[in-house]
Amino acid sequence: MSLDSSHPAKSGSNSKRSFNSTNSNNTGGNNYNKKKRKKDGDSGQQTLGMAWGSNSRSSTRSSFRSAPFSDVGSYMAVKNRKLHEQFDAEASSSSHGGSGSKKPVFYGVSIFVDGYTVPSTQELRGYMLKHGGRFENYFSRQRVTHIICSNLPGSKVKNLRSFSRGLPVVKPTWILDCIAADKLLSWVPYQLDQVASEANNQPKLSTFLDSRNNILPFNPPNIPMPSDDNISEVSDSCEKTDTPLAETQSKSSPCEPSASEGSRCSDIQNITELPSTVSGSSNKGHSTSLDPNFVETYFKNSRLHFIGTWRNRYRKRFPISSKPSTSINPSSSCQKNTIIHIDMDCFFVSVVIKNRPELWDKPVAVCHSDNPRGTSEISSANYPARDHGVRAGIFVRDAKALCPHLVIVPYNFEAYEEVADQFYTILHKHCNKVQAMSCDEAILDITDLEVENPEILASLIRKEISDTTGCTASAGISGNILLARLATRSAKPNGQCYLPPEKVNDFLEELPVKVLPGIGRALDEKLKGRNIKTCGDLRTLSKESLQKDFGQKTGEMLWNYCRGIDNRLVGMIQESKSVGADVNWGVRFNDLKDTQNFLMSLCKEVSLRLHGCGVRGRSFTLKIKKRKTDEEPVKYMGCGDCDNFSHTITVPMATDDVDVLQRITKQLFSHFHIDVKDIRGVGLHVTKLESADNFTQGNERSSIRSWLVSSSTSIEKENVNNININLKNQNDDHLHQSRSNSTMDVPPMSELDSEVLENLPPEILAEMNEFYGGKLKSFLSKRKSENIEVGSSSILPSSLSQIDASVLQELPEEIQNDIIDLLPPHRNLEPEPSLPDPQPGQLWVGDPPNWIQKFSSSNLQILRLFSDTYSQLKSNHDLSSLLLKCISSSEILCNDFNDDYDDVISCLHELLKQYIDLKIDSDLEEIHTCFRLLKRLSGKSEIFLQVYNITLPRLQMIVSEKYGGSLHI
DNA sequence: ATCCTCCCCTAC
């Protein structure tokens, strides 16, 4: 505090702060040179791989904001977006009704705005839409009829000329005057001077009297610009030197695609697109329907994915730091804690330009695109750029408008990863209580270090970071997390700030509430509604009233934060509670096949992430964004304004298996009755996670396996016996022998459940294939293609009972048969053939387990046939999942399963009873699984207690005695 | 009261 500790410090351009010894960007040797970016911006991240049901719930919600990409600087962007949406809405609503018989003023006119204009591009866009015209975000000679331009910088004239090719280049006042006159005026008097002067000899009215169909293709006469080359350019430019902008459209005569374009397209479209639709009108560039690897490519390039998944990578890299939790001193308030918050300055920019000193004092931003008309988002802007108002999250076109000389640099995710590594290595070296906030931001609890001067420590750490990474960091030092973070904010860039307790009140008094972490757009708006703008204002409200208005916790948080109170402890990373993946960009489906493909690759991704986190999940949610209007969103390939829909399925047994996940996802998706063309976003999330390595790698002693085996409605007694022996011996040779010796009946292929087959482990499928003399695989693929022909199996009715019999009868016979084939065999109305008696000593002695016959006779045959192979499975859990797969698949094939559940439940009850009586060996895990199954199937797990007339405490006691652990149901 | 589920909000 001895040194300036400062205050609100707006977006300070210079670093104030105490220990600025390590000031400035002069960056000592940075040893960061390896891993140069590969050429053309392949800054790809790893798509780090890194989630099942029938208690299906669903919900719908309307979301008006396209997404809360809330960020400090996005105000303008959001405002613009709103403007667009507003005008779009107006346009679409007025386009129908409107002025009755009269044609709108700008009917047939389509403008492209170049550079800065008064009125603004947005306003012009609004006027156009309002008055029946069109507005193009990207130049297209095919669509654009007029280029609007206020004041062309000389250097740009040639550029403009090169793609305008005789299109009228007109001042924006033309539009205003047209509106004022309520008719389309000649644009000639409004022609831009620079262009007009060189185009005096051009045909005049003929070009524009009407819509674009009449535009004459001519070349503008070449007037060499001072200091400018391009004779060559102009002479042939009209064909060749079109800017990339012009590259995407076909030439003006709509019918004949040019040869060069044809070849370019074929280059780009290395994808095998089905020739299905006519001239695939809807196939835009980067949509899900075009790229089979869309998910991978997308995540590889997504900055938000990068920062969103960084935490998981950090978990692996610094596993030590996920120590228990900070030893909590309950009276944290009486102890004087010292917290350092440290955050890299304009991280993504700093890393990329650290070896480019010539850019250090220039406005620079990281962005995928340098297109001044583009809707690519700024990821990070350096401080010179921020002086112009450039912020993370705004469109590059808005950034360029705010700061015309803004330098755009591409992402380099590898480098971010590496610098973050160095950053955390240094932090861990200096402090053992490190809470990772993000890839560029951490909190240190240095209370226990008893450092005599925290500011020196902070400056030491910052110096080391700067020396090691070549990038600067800023730090805030104070008594709690909140204050340290606020201090960092005022220390940026490249500074540090100690905020002593006695300065807190002054510091907070004028601070806008929005600055407090946890107060975002929504809360800020709410508070604004009550005329609360600063923390000082906020302090005038009582805790009770805040809690009444904002909820218990939120109210308390507000009350505390505006007083600088924050009782949170610096903690280690906690285990994750959910895993998921969303894609809300580039999602454009042409047909169900696109959609299914995409969903399946999303499943792969999620499964990979589950594995990466070492967890399995029991609850699965599929979210779908459905567009609200047919208009393309303001943001290129964005999701725009959407309604959100979601379905959730919860299953009894946790899984991370991609096959199961895919089946569940198909099931989930079938619940949505939606035109796939309306889908703008998809998300798949897994919750109710369990650790994956928690499963006993139980060998022989797997009673679920024995349950399965003994439950199989075996045809041959000895066969089952063999299998049981094998299971006990775990003898592979014996197994093999047993298998080859066994004289099992092979069910006819037609009885096999292809969905189950597809989900079998490959080895097993291969084995089965041999059983059927190699014909199984072709049989399967044939079935598959039949399925595809019919469309999606997911839209099929799930059982015969859902089909109107009279409708069915009117269909041609082959189609009838097709339909019957596609339906679950077990739902056929014919009674199942009765099966041989169950083995003595099985769980369900007495009553044969009807449900098995009903729901999966083919499944269980498979299981039985190959149960010796199962014994080679790695763990108890593998087998359990197979069981679950059976249940799951039968559910998917048969939604109206209710009748069957009672039998399953009875079996589970019996199983549990025998577990508890120790008639069957088991363990806690399995008992819990049983209860979960019960709960899932019957809705309540307590039923068991009633059926067996036992109280929960007593049951828990027994279980505790026999299995040595506590039972929780 | 307490739990659970379905969201919204927030931060990076």
Next chain:
DNA sequence: TAAGGTAGGGGAGGAT
């Protein structure tokens, strides 16, 4: 062109 993800906190409201 462009890559609008991810996960936790917590409020509202229904089930228990």
